[in-house]
Amino acid sequence: MAAPIRVLTAVPICDGHDSAINTINLEFIRHGIEVVYLGYHRYAQDIVRAAIQEDVRAVGISSYNGGHVEFFAEVVKQLKKCGADDIKVFGGGGGTITHDDQRVMQKRGVDKIFFAGTSLTDMTQWVRDRYGKASKRGAGKSAEMKLARKLTEIEDGYANGKRPKKSAATKTKKSPGTRVIGFTGPGGAGKTTLIDELILRLLHREPKARIAILSHDPSVVGEGALLGDRATMINSQDDRVFMRSMATRGQAGGLSPATEDCLRLLAQSGFDYVIIETVGTGQEAMPFQSKLVDQTVLVMNPDYGARLQLQKIVMLDLADIVVVNKSDQDRARTAASEIERRLEQNNRGQRLLSTVAKRHRDPGVDKLCNLLTQDLAPAAKKGGKK
Amino acid sequence: MSKLGRVVEAVERYNGFVEDEVKRARSDKKFGQLMVDRWNEIKAKIPVGTAPTGLKLPRLALPEIDEAGDITRYLLGDGLPGEFPFLNGAYREMYLEPLSQPPVETGAYEKNGHGGKAKLNGSKNGAKPQVTEEPTRLFSGLMLAEDTNERFHFLGAHQRSKRLSTAFDGPTLYGIDSDAPGILGKIGEGGVAVDTVEDMVRLYDGFDLGSPDFSASMTISGPAPIIMAMYIAAAKRRFGNGIVPKLRGTIQADIFKEVQAQNETIFPVEASLRFLTDMMEFTTREMPRWYPVSISGYHIGEAGSTPVQQAAYTLSNGFAYAEMMAARGLDVNDFGPRLSFFLDCGLDVEYIALTRVSRRIWAIGMRDAFGAGPKAQMFKVHTQTSGRSLVAAEFKNNLTRTAAELMLSYMNGTNSCHSNSADEPFTTPSEEWIRLAAHGQAILLDESGIFKHTMNMLSGSPGMKAVERAVEAAILEEFREIERLGGVMGAVENRYQRSQIQTAAHRYEQQIYNGTRPIIALNKYRNDSEEMPEFELARTPRTKQQLQVDRLKKFKAKNARKAEQALAKLAAVVETDENCFPALLEAAEVCSLGQISDCLQEVVGRFRPMV
Ligand code: B12
Numbered sequence: 001m002a003a004p005i006r007v008l009t010a011v012p013i014c015d016g017h018d019s020a021i022n023t024i025n026l027e028f029i030r031h032g033i034e035v036v037y038l039g040y041h042r043y044a045q046d047i048v049r050a051a052i053q054e055d056v057r058a059v060g061i062s063s064y065n066g067g068h069v070e071f072f073a074e075v076v077k078q079l080k081k082c083g084a085d086d087i088k089v090f091g092g093g094g095g096t097i098t099h100d101d102q103r104v105m106q107k108r109g110v111d112k113i114f115f116a117g118t119s120l121t122d123m124t125q126w127v128r129d130r131y132g133k134a135s136k137r138g139a140g141k142s143a144e145m146k147l148a149r150k151l152t153e154i155e156d157g158y159a160n161g162k163r164p165k166k167s168a169a170t171k172t173k174k175s176p177g178t179r180v181i182g183f184t185g186p187g188g189a190g191k192t193t194l195i196d197e198l199i200l201r202l203l204h205r206e207p208k209a210r211i212a213i214l215s216h217d218p219s220v221v222g223e224g225a226l227l228g229d230r231a232t233m234i235n236s237q238d239d240r241v242f243m244r245s246m247a248t249r250g251q252a253g254g255l256s257p258a259t260e261d262c263l264r265l266l267a268q269s270g271f272d273y274v275i276i277e278t279v280g281t282g283q284e285a286m287p288f289q290s291k292l293v294d295q296t297v298l299v300m301n302p303d304y305g306a307r308l309q310l311q312k313i314v315m316l317d318l319a320d321i322v323v324v325n326k327s328d329q330d331r332a333r334t335a336a337s338e339i340e341r342r343l344e345q346n347n348r349g350q351r352l353l354s355t356v357a358k359r360h361r362d363p364g365v366d367k368l369c370n371l372l373t374q375d376l377a378p379a380a381k382k383g384g385k386k
Numbered sequence: 387m388s389k390l391g392r393v394v395e396a397v398e399r400y401n402g403f404v405e406d407e408v409k410r411a412r413s414d415k416k417f418g419q420l421m422v423d424r425w426n427e428i429k430a431k432i433p434v435g436t437a438p439t440g441l442k443l444p445r446l447a448l449p450e451i452d453e454a455g456d457i458t459r460y461l462l463g464d465g466l467p468g469e470f471p472f473l474n475g476a477y478r479e480m481y482l483e484p485l486s487q488p489p490v491e492t493g494a495y496e497k498n499g500h501g502g503k504a505k506l507n508g509s510k511n512g513a514k515p516q517v518t519e520e521p522t523r524l525f526s527g528l529m530l531a532e533d534t535n536e537r538f539h540f541l542g543a544h545q546r547s548k549r550l551s552t553a554f555d556g557p558t559l560y561g562i563d564s565d566a567p568g569i570l571g572k573i574g575e576g577g578v579a580v581d582t583v584e585d586m587v588r589l590y591d592g593f594d595l596g597s598p599d600f601s602a603s604m605t606i607s608g609p610a611p612i613i614m615a616m617y618i619a620a621a622k623r624r625f626g627n628g629i630v631p632k633l634r635g636t637i638q639a640d641i642f643k644e645v646q647a648q649n650e651t652i653f654p655v656e657a658s659l660r661f662l663t664d665m666m667e668f669t670t671r672e673m674p675r676w677y678p679v680s681i682s683g684y685h686i687g688e689a690g691s692t693p694v695q696q697a698a699y700t701l702s703n704g705f706a707y708a709e710m711m712a713a714r715g716l717d718v719n720d721f722g723p724r725l726s727f728f729l730d731c732g733l734d735v736e737y738i739a740l741t742r743v744s745r746r747i748w749a750i751g752m753r754d755a756f757g758a759g760p761k762a763q764m765f766k767v768h769t770q771t772s773g774r775s776l777v778a779a780e781f782k783n784n785l786t787r788t789a790a791e792l793m794l795s796y797m798n799g800t801n802s803c804h805s806n807s808a809d810e811p812f813t814t815p816s817e818e819w820i821r822l823a824a825h826g827q828a829i830l831l832d833e834s835g836i837f838k839h840t841m842n843m844l845s846g847s848p849g850m851k852a853v854e855r856a857v858e859a860a861i862l863e864e865f866r867e868i869e870r871l872g873g874v875m876g877a878v879e880n881r882y883q884r885s886q887i888q889t890a891a892h893r894y895e896q897q898i899y900n901g902t903r904p905i906i907a908l909n910k911y912r913n914d915s916e917e918m919p920e921f922e923l924a925r926t927p928r929t930k931q932q933l934q935v936d937r938l939k940k941f942k943a944k945n946a947r948k949a950e951q952a953l954a955k956l957a958a959v960v961e962t963d964e965n966c967f968p969a970l971l972e973a974a975e976v977c978s979l980g981q982i983s984d985c986l987q988e989v990v991g992r993f994r995p996m997v
Contacts, residue, residue, distance in 0.1 A: 014556025014572045016649030019689045022997075023892045039995050040649050041560060043568050065556050066575040066925075095778040095811030099918055115918070116778035116811055117908055119899040193994065231997045360654065360991030 003159035004034045004224060004247070005131050008051045009060040011040035012071045017064035020094065024060070027120045029224030033127065036245050039231030044071060046237045048078040050230055051087050053242055055148040057131040058111065061091035068093055069101050069108075076109040083141030085109070088131070092118070144242060147269055151244055151262050158258040159249065174267040174292060180274045181372055182288040184254060184315060185299035187280025190325040192229050194299055194357040194365065195277055200235040201369040202273060209272040211236075213243040214263060216279045221250035229277075242271070254278030254287040267292050273372075286318045295372065297321045300339070302332040310338060317346055321371060327354035327364065388873030389709045389755055390702050394865045396754035397747055397858075400471070404463045411454040418454030425457045428466070435485060435839050443839045445482060449846035460846060464746075467799070467841050471749040473742050473854070474845045475799040476764050481837040525605070525804065527553030527577035528814070529926045530934055531588035534578040539592060548593055551603040553577035554613075561609035561652045563980025564934045573934055574926035576814065577605075580613065581938045581978045586620035595621045596632035603636045608652040608993075610639035611665040611967065612982045614678075615974035636677040636726065639665070642703040642874060643682045645996065646883040647689040652983060655878065657990035661966065663710050668967040670711070670721045679707060680728045680768070686883075687730030688774050690891020693737055694857060696730060697744045698864030699883050704748065706874040708756055722752060722762020731795045732772035733787065738844075739853040741767055741798035747861060769800035776810040780907035780916060784808035789826050796830060796837055797844060803827060812921045881996055938978060945976040952976050953985040960989045 007028065009021050018040040025035045036054045038047060051059045059079075063071060076089050092114035097105075102113040111130070114123050140146040157163065174180070183191050195213065202209055213236060219225030225247035230236070236243055244266075246256045255278055256262075266274045278287045288296055298319035304310065316322060322343065324336050336354055343350045351371060355364030411418040432444045446467070451457055467475030526537050534552070542548045555577040557569050564573050564581050573579045580586060594600055606613050614637050621629045641658045644651040651658055662679070669678040683700030687693065704725060711721045729744070731737050748765035752758035771791035776784040785808050795803050805823040807815035815823070831837055844850045871877040897903035904910040942949070952973040959969040973982050 013569060014560055014562070018649055019888075019891050022888045023690075023895045026888075026892050037997060039997060041995070045568065065572070067571045070571045095781075096813065098812070098920055100920060120895060121899060196994075228997045232994050234992060234994060358654065358994070360657075360989075 002132075002134075003156040004032055004249075005128065006034045006036065006054065006056045007058045007060055007127065007131065008036045008038060008047070008054055008056040009062070010038035010042045010047050010050075012061060012063045012065070012067070013041055013043050015063060015065040016040045017062065020064075020092065021060075021062040023120070024062070024123065025226055027124050028127065029226050031124045031128065031224065032222060033124070033224045034219070034227060034247050035224065036227045037231050038237075039228075044074040044078060047075055048082065048084075049237065049239065050243070051079065052082055052084050052142075052145050053148050053244060054227075055145075055152045056087060058088040058090055058127070060127075061089065063091065063093040064096050066096065068097055069104055072105050072110045073108040080109070082145065083138070084145060086135070086137050090114075090127075092116075092123075147242065147265070148244070150265055154261045154265065155246065155256070155258045158256075158261075175270045178267050178271055178274060179295070179372075180263070180267055180276065180293050182276050182278070182290075182293040182296040183299060184278040184281060184287050184296065184319075185323075186301060186304070189280070189299045189301040190357050191277055191280070191299045192232055194323065194325055194355060194368075195275055196233040196235045197357050197362065197365045198275075198369055198372070199233070199238075199241060201366065202373070203235070203238060203240060205369070205373070206272065209240065210270070211241050212266045212269070212271040212274045213241065214259070214266060214274070214276040215243065215245050216255055216259070216277060217245065217247055218279045219247035219249055225249075242266075248279055253285065254281035260290055260292075263290060263292055285314055295320045297323060297368075297372075299323045299325050300335070302326055302329045302335040304335065310342065316342055317348075319350065321351045321353065321368070323364075323368060324352070324354045325357050328356045328359070388869060389705050390865055390873055391869045392755040393705055393747070393751035394862055394869065397750050397862060400750045400754065401463075404459060407462055408455040408459045411458040418458075421454050421457050421461070422452070424461070425452075433485060435483075437835055437839050445479070445485075445840060447840050447842040447845070464845065470753070470760070470763065471746045472764060473746045474842055476745060476766060476801060478841075480799050480841060481796065481831055482841060483838045525551040525553055527555070529574035529930055530579055531585040532591075533574075533930075535589055535591050538590075547599040547601075548597075549601050549603070550590070550593070552589070552605060554604070554606050555579045558613075558979065559606055559608060559650050561612065561979055561983035563938060563978050564931070565938050566980060570928075570931055570935070573931040579934050580616070581934070581980065582941050583616050583619045583623065583974055584937070584941060586616045587623055590620065596625055596629045598634070601634040601636070605638050606650075607638045607640055607644045607648070608650040608658070609979060609983055610637050611661045611970060612974065612979055612986075613637065614639075614665055614669075615967070615970040616979070618971060619974040630672055631674065633673050634675040636680050638682060638728075639679045640682045640703065642706065642878065643685050643700070645878055646686060646699060646703075647691070647887060648682075648685040649995070651993040651995075653986060653993055654991050655875075655993070657986075658993070659710065661970075661986070663714060664965045664967040664970075666707075666711060666721065666724075667714050667716060667965055670716055670724060674724075677724050677726050680726055681707065682728040684728050684730040684770050686887060687732065687772065689887050690774070690894055691887040692890045693732065693734050693740050694860040694864065695883075695886055695890060697740050697857070698861045698868075700727065700729065701744055701747055701751075701861065702865060702868050702874050705751055705755070708752070712756065718752070718756045718758045719762050722756070722758045723764070725762075727765060727767040729767055729769050729800075730772050731769050731791045731798075731800075732775045733790060733794075735853060736857050737791070737794045738797070739850060739857055741769065741795075741800060742850075743854050743857045743861065745799075747858065766801050768802045768804070769795040769798070770804040771795065771806050773806050773810050776806060776808065777905055777908050778811040778918065779905075780913065781808055781811060781919065783907055784810065785822060785826070788823060789830070792826055792830055793836075809921060812919070816921065884996055942978060942981070948976040949973075949978075949981060953981060956982070957985055957989050960986060 009025055011018050011021055025037055028035050036056060038050050047059060059075060061072060072089060079085055079087050088111040090112040094116040097113055105113060140149045183195055185191050199211060202211060215229045217225050217227045227245035227247060229245055248256045251257050263276055281287060296319045298315045302324055322339055324332060340352050343352055353364055353368050355368060356362045357365055411421050432446045434442050435445050436442055449460060464473040465471050468478035527534050538550050555574050556572045557564060558580050562569060564579055604613060618630060621633055639662055641651060641662055645655055666678040669676045681700055681704040683696040686699050687696040712718060729741060745765040749763040752763045771788045775787050788805050792805050805826050807819035807823040809815055809819040868874060868877045871880050871882050877883060898905055898909055901909050956969045956973045959966045
């Protein structure tokens with residue numbers, strides 16, 4: 001099975017017309033394409049950074065509020081400047097993009113414009129034909145791009161069924177000073193928001209720190225996926241953050257078959273923090289088998305159900321830190337005390353925190369940030385050499 | 387239970403009450419006779435008018451019923467026009483031509499006009515009909531403030547009443563200053579650039595903001611409280627402090643629909659709602675002639691929702707605002723009449739009755755769940771024909787689509803209406819097509835006799851009733867689902883409305899491209915040899931964009947010290963529970979839009995977009 005096509009889609013700055021792109025995203029994923037969606041009201045610079053990090057084949061832009069000739073051209077120009085002109089740019093904007101505009105845009109390097117009235121099938125087919133073929137691509141100009149391309153190589157290797165050969169790198173250890181933190185928890189617990197708030201604090205507290213994020217969304221073998229975390233992780237769209245979105249491609253447990261190798265690569269790439277987020281999972285098992293992960297954080301929703309179910313959450317025994325997010329909700333105090341009792345019984349020095357990640361400057365998230373940045377206690381240390 | 391749950395109960399209870407009364411009218415002779423007498427009395431009082439052909443017609447048409455139960459169901463369940471529950475109209479006569487007067491030129495059914503009838507009477511004190519025509523609505527905004535001001539004066543030249551409707555450019559809609567990096571090309575595109583109180587002065591220069599004939603409408607929501615503060619600051623600069631209670635107009639300010647459909651939220655939802663409520667509290671107390679929120683379904687519909695979803699989300703958003711205002715200790719009879727609505731009208735069959743049913747649900751909900759008096763029960767609505775129904779393929783067909791939608795809008799008794807231009811899919815409408823869109827309304831209202839002589843053309847017809855019943859039941863079902871998710875706020879946090887709208891939009895597009903939803907000239911009777919028309923696009927020259935940046939920089943330099951103080955004070959107030967609008971008013975005097983947005987975001991955070 002060939003590796004799925006990956007594209008990035010977005011709507012330009014000062015433009016909130018997202019209805020078309022939402023429909024197109026859905027259509028693309030129905031036809032096996034993996035879509036990294038960056039959202040609406042996005043700067044060219046953010047689109048380019050994301051496209052390079054995600055190493056997509058092409059960027060699809062949906063523009064309605066005018067200025068499309070300049071905006072598309074700016075994206076093409078910036079990609080080129082980064083040495084990423086093999087990432088193509090295409091898009092549409094209904095009737096607002098005229099045939100004349102299109103001619104100018106194509107001259108400036110835009111691949112294709114879809115006019116009003118183009119059928120969804122025709123668009124999807126075009127993307128599959130055009131971007132589905134394997135192509136020779138450079139190793140990348142910048143270190144960031146090289147890293148992105150290596151990640152693609154690993155992912156595609158798994159997709160093509162042949163497990164990549166263990167390179168020398170597989171055996172080498174993490175970069176010195178790199179801390180790897182794993183986040184897991186059920187869907188709807190607010191992991192993504194929590195991580196993004198954490199990033200905001202890390203960037204602020206450590207003005208030189210570089211951070212990598214490996215985020216996961218579910219997908220079935222042979223089908224596409226909507227990788228939408230970037231759209232909500234506004235603080236993580238920063239030059240000091242390298243973010244990569246992965247689809248699970250059929251693997252259960254919240255991670256992708258290629259995760260371990262990708263994580264290893266990231267851990268060796270000199271980041272101060274590497275954060276890995278699983279898909280919202282059932283919590284029956286520990287998703288992070290990797291020895292690379294220094295600390296694991298389980299993010300819970302206060303309404304996880306009756307106490308009986310709590311017993312089934314194996315992760316409660318394995319996580320280093322348990323966070324009850326959305327602790328402004330009714331059941332939060334009960335939940336926290338139930339979990340606290342359980343952690344006491346484990347007697348492993350696990351930490352429990354309550355947060356309201358959606359609240360600006362939430363003190364609970366501050367505490368979590370403290371916990372994750374202080375020196376690792378020996379108990380919580382797992383194999384990671386510091 | 388949120389108030390929405392109570393609204394559902396109220397409507398169910400009211401429907402039950404109507405049926406009980408129907409039974410009573412049938413079983414209790416005395417009561418039945420009372421209803422029949424009342425019916426006959428109503429009929430006897432209906433004036434008769436004469437059509438230009440000489441045909442005599444009653445000014446109010448009523449169903450041909452004479453049985454006590456049927457009469458009761460009609461009078462209580464539907465209500466006469468202008469009577470609870472307002473199914474048949476918010477006002478008694480709506481668009482009827484005044485009796486025994488020459489037909490007057492009707493003029494603008496523009497946004498913010500809420501007394502359909504008053505407006506149709508045309509000029510005050512019965513002046514003779516004018517020959518000049520008024521454009522339907524002056525939705526306008528282009529380039530810089532002085533350019534839009536010029537356009538306002540041009541459009542209003544022949545108008546007695548100046549009703550300006552302002553469109554802002556992208557950076558303004560998102561609370562960003564014109565000198566911010568990366569947005570130069572967006573300045574003045576699609577609307578006017580407003581950064582400071584000085585721009586606001588320029589924008590409405592030459593208009594008497596305190597005149598009873600003047601009203602300003604501002605289509606902006608994310609940073610609405612800041613823009614409102616700038617408007618007040620500009621008015622005070624020009625006319626002194628005494629102007630404030632006289633200001634008339636509307637600001638869109640509807641945050642819920644931004645989060646659900648239009649995507650211009652800039653602060654976290656709760657903070658946005660707090661700023662909005664602060665502003666609404668201020669205008670309710672200090673500016674009794676201002677409409678501080680235009681609860682909008684238009685954007686929900688255009689984002690691709692079904693008509694039922696549109697009405698259900700809009701109404702529930704409205705009830706949520708009412709709940710917030712009441713929680714501030716404001717009297718429902720003070721703020722209720724200042725709530726107004728803005729709906730979309732497309733071609734789906736639901737639109738035959740969507741506004742009618744919305745009016746009914748609003749009235750019952752406001753009366754029975756909020757204890758509102760008659761004025762606060764009235765659903766006052768501006769309608770816009772659907773832009774999304776207009777397509778590029780053989781675009782002149784859009785005239786017909788808009789005409790059909792206009793017809794539906796007026797059949798629903800909208801208080802005012804905006805008709806889209808046929809070139810809608812391509813660009814900001816050009817004058818040629820705006821003119822035709824405006825004429826469409828005049829043809830329906832002035833030229834045709836459809837709405838001039840008789841109210842209630844379709845009321846009580848079996849088809850209308852069938853659609854009304856189905857639509858009402860579906861709206862209540864949506865309410866129940868929202869209630870299950872914890873009310874409007876809970877549903878928003880669960881992405882409920884967004885995901886419903888996106889699913890509906892996807893289905894709509896799929897239906898177009900698999901041919902099950904015929905769109906003429908696009909998927910049916912398509913003419914593949916058609917050339918795409920080329921329109922001239924309005925573009926803001928670089929020199930103008932630079933001018934805006936330069937004068938903003940000057941403003942900032944000039945006010946640097948004062949701005950710092952005002953922002954510090956604003957930030958301090960926002961940290962407390964106090965109403966921050968007064969501090970916003972002070973800041974608006976010396977700070978730019980972007981400075982204020984940044985300051986607020988510093989305290990409350992940025993909006994985290996929902997996908
Ligand atoms: C829906 C709509 C809205 C909705 C948006 C809801 C939402 N969440 O998306 C609402 C009502 C909120 C809205 C608001 C505004 N709108 Co508007 N809107 C439209 C409308 C009616 C339809 C656009 C649409 O989504 N069509 C459905 C899509 C699926 O079909 P399509 O456009 O034909 O696109 C096809 C192809 O081009 C292709 N395609 C499109 N994008 C992409 C991307 C990729 C990657 C690919 C492969 C293909 C592709 O897919 C489609 C299938 O064939 C257009 C007019 C029109 N009839 O087109 C105006 C229009 C785009 N809006 C306009 C304006 C000005 C605004 C406002 C700025 C008004 C204001 N001042 O307040 C605001 C700004 C909103 C914002 N936040 O930015 C103008 C733009 C003018 C211009 N550029 O010169 C237009 C053209 C209307 C007009 N004539 O004035 N709008």
